[in-house]
Amino acid sequence: MAKLSTPIPIVALDVPTAADALSLVDRLGDGCRFYKVGLELFVAAGPEVVRTLRLAGVDVFLDLKLHDIPNTVAGAVRSAARLDVRLLTVHTAGGAAMLSAAAQAAAGTGCDVLGVTVLTSMEAPEGEVLRLAALAAEAGLHGVVCSGREAAAVRSRYGTGLATLVPGIRPGGVGSHDQARVVTPAQAAEAGATYVVLGRAVTQAADPVRALAGIAAELRDAKAPGLADLRAGRKPA
Numbered sequence: 001m002a003k004l005s006t007p008i009p010i011v012a013l014d015v016p017t018a019a020d021a022l023s024l025v026d027r028l029g030d031g032c033r034f035y036k037v038g039l040e041l042f043v044a045a046g047p048e049v050v051r052t053l054r055l056a057g058v059d060v061f062l063d064l065k066l067h068d069i070p071n072t073v074a075g076a077v078r079s080a081a082r083l084d085v086r087l088l089t090v091h092t093a094g095g096a097a098m099l100s101a102a103a104q105a106a107a108g109t110g111c112d113v114l115g116v117t118v119l120t121s122m123e124a125p126e127g128e129v130l131r132l133a134a135l136a137a138e139a140g141l142h143g144v145v146c147s148g149r150e151a152a153a154v155r156s157r158y159g160t161g162l163a164t165l166v167p168g169i170r171p172g173g174v175g176s177h178d179q180a181r182v183v184t185p186a187q188a189a190e191a192g193a194t195y196v197v198l199g200r201a202v203t204q205a206a207d208p209v210r211a212l213a214g215i216a217a218e219l220r221d222a223k224a225p226g227l228a229d230l231r232a233g234r235k236p237a
């Protein structure tokens, strides 16, 4: 039975300046080739930091969580695609028309749009996450952002047709901070996550290189599920 792939780690550059971001990228070196630029860094350093990261040869996930009228969101998606980012977020709460406009604006570009379901900082019933994932799937988005608690249910329903990006990763389940729905790296892998976002577990570790290497090993060593495992609700063999 075909297994799903090991999740791709993306380190969140949740830092206040471009210099801080570039120094972390430099420090992690070949340990990470995919970085998230979120609100803190983008508001401070703008599109220029994205261009610099692309010139450095790393992939960029632009996490702007867009939520506006369809025409405005479509324009922002086109602008993001011109920055050559691989992933971009919109809020599924923006509704079907906004999500379709985002998907259409991204079509044919190298930028894939992910719909944020319910933020991992809030408690959420799985049914609500699945309802929002359905909106994203119907609109033709590349995938959804959900917690590791719902990722297996999303994968069971949509298979490889809808990617899952899982934030709220806590090695050993330690230190949830402001997050409500956290999982370990192994749990995210066993749930069939396509991508995992690594924030403070790496960026605030005493040794970020070591922390990242440990998480990458845990992701690799976890038993990747097949879709049949997920659908039957069993642990991967």
Ligand SMILES: O=C(O)c1cc(=O)[nH]c(=O)n1[C@@H]1O[C@H](COP(=O)(O)O)[C@@H](O)[C@H]1O
Binding pocket: 012, 014, 038, 063, 089, 116, 118, 119, 120, 121, 145, 167, 168, 169, 177, 179, 197, 198, 199, 200, 201
């Ligand atoms: O879209 C995201 O990346 C995201 C969605 C979500 O529901 N929850 C969430 O925590 N994130 C992001 O994932 C990262 C989590 O960081 P840590 O809590 O430090 O691991 C932050 O950059 C958040 O902005």
